Amino acid sequence: MTSDKVSAGDAGAWFLGDFRVNRIGLGAMRLTGRAAFHEGTPRDRSQAIGVLRRAVELGVNHIDTAAFYFSSLRSANELINTALTPYRDDLVIATKVGPVRDASGEWAAPARPEQLRGQVEENLRQLGRDHLDLVNLRIMGQAAISEHFGALAELRDAGLVRHLGISNASLDHLAEAQAIAPVVCVQNRYGIDARGGEQMLHACATHDIAFVPYFAIAGDGRESGAGRSEHEQVLNVAHAHGISPAQVRLAWVLHQGRHVLAIPGTGNPDHLIDNLAAGTLQLSEEELGLLDSIGHPAV
Secondary structure (H helix, E strand, O other): OOOOOHHHHHHHHHEEEOEEEEEEEEEOOOOOOOOOOOOOOOHHHHHHHHHHHHHHHHOOOOOOHHHHOEOOOOOOHHHHHHHHHHOOOOOOEEEEOOOOEEOOOEEOOOOHHHHHHHHHHHHHHHHHHEEEEEEEEOOOOOOOHHHHHHHHHHHHHOOOOEEEEOOOOHHHHHHHOOOOOEEEEEEEHHHHEEEHHHHHHHHHHHHHOOEEOOOOOHHHHHHHHHOOOOOHHHHHHHHHHHHHHHHHHHHHHHHHOOOEEEEEEEEOEEEEEEEHHHHHHHHHHHHHHHHHHHOEEEE
8 A cells, every 4th residue: 555545544533631643653662773772773863754754744643652762873752853843733742751771771770759750851851842742651560559650640730741641550550540640541562462451451441541552563572573473363364455464463453442542663664654554454253253363262
């Protein structure tokens, strides 16, 4: 499918709080390099900027990023700032706080509640904004999050943040956060072969909360990308439609509910078009059953 025939709006729209966004967005992590974070060869800067601009031209109005998305030469937030300022009124930029990396890219202990303001302000500086549309608390193994989420709720009340979400969360985390402030989205790992998030998927549907799965294409490849061998079921469906396995994976995720928002990450202009084309793919009940069998094999 050519770029003039695809649109992020082809899959429909859903809400992040009071923001209406197209259901296919863009994850910014892979803009910084071909492998996880500071490893691997950094992407060409002009290509990354071009992908961001082209994505917005094609209707992407939900970009997921974080200040800790950087490689040896590239920062996702700086690329977004350079490519997209002045920002369109309908563009929602979601970021995450919680994880901590030092300047060399090494991971440190997760942020304490009192450190979250500094992380929010760092995202504001890098993105060149006076407020953040959406901040997700990335949960790093904490059993309880009331202090962390409460600190973000205070920043929301102060006007630095518009909406709040949680990431890598359990149902208990969701209930704990909802008791403090509205939760507009949950970002959890989920995909054809990563089905541990189904309870959260259904809980979000019940509460009209956006469910935003990550690694939907990468699967077990996670930060390193989709470098694994593909499931036969995915290949069969892809072959039947003459499309890529990545499109099948994204289409399956989008079929899980109108409240599901995909954020496939790429710094490749061809992959961008391929991902957006998944919004037009209609899977039959038979194909959905075939793909479902990957996560729920017959006993």
